[in-house]
Amino acid sequence: MAERRYHNAKAYSNPSFLNSREGRSLRILSEYLEPKSRFERLRVDDTIVFMGSARVKSREQAEEALRRAEAGDGDLEAARTAVRMATYYEAARSLAFRLTQWSKGLDPNERRFVVCTGGGPGIMEAANRGAAEARGMNVGLTISLPIEEFGNPYVTRELHFHFHYFFMRKFWFAYLAKAVIVFPGGFGTLDELFELLTLVQTRKMRKPMPIVVFGTEFWRQVVNFDALVRHGTIGARDRELMHYTDSVDDAYDWIIQHLTEYALGQPGPML
Numbered sequence: 001m002a003e004r005r006y007h008n009a010k011a012y013s014n015p016s017f018l019n020s021r022e023g024r025s026l027r028i029l030s031e032y033l034e035p036k037s038r039f040e041r042l043r044v045d046d047t048i049v050f051m052g053s054a055r056v057k058s059r060e061q062a063e064e065a066l067r068r069a070e071a072g073d074g075d076l077e078a079a080r081t082a083v084r085m086a087t088y089y090e091a092a093r094s095l096a097f098r099l100t101q102w103s104k105g106l107d108p109n110e111r112r113f114v115v116c117t118g119g120g121p122g123i124m125e126a127a128n129r130g131a132a133e134a135r136g137m138n139v140g141l142t143i144s145l146p147i148e149e150f151g152n153p154y155v156t157r158e159l160h161f162h163f164h165y166f167f168m169r170k171f172w173f174a175y176l177a178k179a180v181i182v183f184p185g186g187f188g189t190l191d192e193l194f195e196l197l198t199l200v201q202t203r204k205m206r207k208p209m210p211i212v213v214f215g216t217e218f219w220r221q222v223v224n225f226d227a228l229v230r231h232g233t234i235g236a237r238d239r240e241l242m243h244y245t246d247s248v249d250d251a252y253d254w255i256i257q258h259l260t261e262y263a264l265g266q267p268g269p270m271l
Contacts, residue, residue: 031168035161039176042158046263047116047139047176048099048255050092051192052123052183052214053085054150058093062086088183088215089126095181095248096130096138102256104136106264113178113259114139118169119160120150123183128154141169170195178263179210179255184218200241201234208262212251213242220244 017023039045057065062082069079096115103113115131117124119140131138132154140155142162151160163169174196182193193213199205213219228234245251 028165028168031163031165032171035172038158038161042137043111044114044137044139044159044176045110046112046178047114048103049173049177049180050096050115050117050123050127050183051173051180051185051189052088052092052126053185053189054118054120054122054124055186056085056089056122056126056184057082058089058126059083059086085184088123091214091248092123092126092181092183093130093133095251096127097134098130098248098252099255100131100134100136100138104134111137113263114159116141116173116176117155118142118173118188119152119155121152123185125152125154128152132156141172143169174199174205177209178207178259179212181212181214181251181255184215184222190223197238197241201238207266208258210255210258211242212255213244214246214251216244216246 011017018026062079062085065074066076066079066083068074069076099113100115103111106112114137115127116139117127119128119142124140128138128140129152137156137159138154139159140151140161142151142160143166144162144164161169161172170192173192180196182189193211196205196209196211200209200211225234225239229236229239243251243254245254
């Protein structure tokens with residue numbers, strides 16, 4: 001009778017183990033080590049993070065949807081809202097373009113202040129698109145979702161990361177960031193903004209972190225920080241953690257001023 005031979009897979013190449021509950025710590029660690037190795041290899045030391053809604057359309061998309069709605073094909077009120085919100089798409093695109101041009105004019109041996117987004121549609125697409133139009137590398141940190149997978153074609157291929165764990169994705173948003181611009185968004189954007197604000201407020205994040213909140217009317221309606229001050233749940237100075245604006249020029253100037261003063265001489269991540 002022939003002897004049976006069993007060839008057991010090594011633990012690190014055993015999918016059933018790696019995808020098991022017991023292998024979770026390895027999966028988490030891999031979402032730290034693999035992006036770290038790629039960022040180091042491509043010399044990406046720091047980023048400017050753009051956050052905002054995945055649902056915001058470009059001007060051309062929104063205007064086309066409005067034309068169809070006016071012809072009886074679609075929700076007219078929703079189409080008008082999309083045209084109004086498209087202003088933010090174009091603002092993110094323009095701001096990312098200008099910041100990328102500025103960063104490319106710095107030390108040619110370093111890739112400084114690379115535009116980084118969640119890699120999806122909407123505001124994320126707009127920022128990646130603006131950076132790509134300026135011929136700059138840009139980062140997309142996408143996330144696997146049970147309902148849909150999304151991405152945009154403007155992310156630099158070598159800097160497209162795909163995460164399973166939200167908290168590891170948010171780690172990479174915060175760890176390399178030297179500035180953050182937050183455009184109108186929903187639950188995800190609010191989650192990311194408030195986590196950053198908490199890190200800065202509690203000084204768990206010790207590096208200077210300029211946070212631009214773009215879209216004054218939207219944000220003052222959606223989050224009433226003045227009410228939090230009145231109720232004593234935050235301090236009056238906590239409102240100063242953010243810079244409100246509706247102007248691409250103002251956002252650009254404010255970010256450049258802070259990066260020049262606090263970050264240019266400090267390459268690499270700062271805790």
